[in-house]
Amino acid sequence: MNSPFHTVTQDIENANGWQQKYRQIMLLGKKLPVMPDVLKVDDALVKGCESKVWLYIDFDHSENSLVLAGDSDTRIVKGLLALILALYNGLTPEQATQINAYNEFERLGLISHLSPSRGNGIKAMVDKIQTMAQEKR
């Protein structure tokens, strides 16, 4: 297992205690490439979040792959977003539908962040990506 996701999650898995886990997540967010302002349109805004979260999804027909970019005005959500991008970016729709973000977040001890009551939009982002993947299969 040497996917981009498993490379970025190693530090989270090795983190000692929840504080270090959060620190690693926030560091991941910091390393996320800047999302160009032109992509931060209303359509890309994930609804129902306390923080502002943008998720831009496109489909590269020539490569048959998902193209994702995102940003958030909070550090923690931005870090979680970086994890999701690492999970799905560049995958074919077929591959994307086989990835269960819940299982991955569970493994990292982050499942509470996927609960709908959290208001952070992580669940909405995963749903949005899965819908796109299903459509393009």
Place this chain on the structure above:
Amino acid sequence: MFDFETIRADFPLLTQTVNEYPLVYLDSAATSQKPLSVIKALESYYSAENANVHRGRHFLSEHATRRYEDTRTAIAEYFNVQRTEIVWTKGATESLNLIANGLTSHLKSGDKIAISAIEHHANIVPWQELAKKVNAELIILPITADLVLDSNECAAFIREHKPSVVAVTHASNTLGNITDLEPIITACKEVNATSVIDGAQAAMHLRPDLNKLDCDFYVFSAHKMLGPTGLGGLYGRYSRLNTLDVYQTGGEMIETVSLTHSTFRDAPGKFEAGTPHIAGVIAFAEAIAYLTALDFNGMRQHEHTIFNYAIKQLSTIAGITIYSHKENNIGNISFNYRDEHPFDLATLLDGYGIAVRSGHHCTQPIMSKLGIPGTVRASFALYNSLDDVDAFIKALKHCIELLD
């Protein structure tokens, strides 16, 4: 006298641990915790007393009806008003909707409705909708630079603009800032404006004497006064209350019904359509009894001590901005750390078992005024201790280290 240790022990939820830390509950502005007597009353109602009110002639129904109506008397006594001037609703939000809707036929095109920029959305949106419906104009009352209603300016504004309705908060949910209502209500009476006070935050902390306050309407939520969720109510000066248009229609609220015409009961009955939240009302009696048995001055003194200590401790942390008024306050502190997002701070605080709220707190106009996306809000109540403040400040310092 106010015996803090005994009081704290009456709230079973507060003894739990969260993420292996003792829970520090600083979200009482969202909902207060409940004393054991309220929890037991809910259980006892469903295990031994459950019956519908106002209908059956059987023992249980008569018992439930008596207890339901006794609570109306108890809350009327708490506010020093008449029992027929209390209407049960599902919360302060529904109370405000009931009043705004009930004033529809009383307003005409071109009338003015005055609200302020520090109101909860529940005291903004129903008035916007009413204004749309009757083509009235919404006007905004003046506030001071430190986000308190400027009472004397408000009174002058009311005398000048002569609105038909003035709807203001007794204390801001986001900031805790207390409104000096007397000059505002006096001005309302002079211009014959209907005064509507949002008491959701203040009803427990300030125990207002509504007879003395002399407003036309005052709304409250039971769950912010140690009572069950899903219950609230309103006080309405009887002459004004009884002339409001009915809000919901159906069973219970009618006098006679034929297939083409119905007549309604007098207030408060005509505003309580359908089966009410009987269990909630009966259990709320225990919350009122609990609050009334407390030494009010002792409680306020305790709340002041906790609040002042929290303000003092927060002020020692470099980079903290406090938005709340530091003296004139029911016990809610809104703050931020540098330009960190409140969501991050609240999430990290949760890791330490500290329950605070983050976001715009349903007061987006305040956030626009401050030019921030939201705040972290720590809100205190009678069952909070100085130790709670210490745990909160210690955790906050750790969170800041994580962010820096």
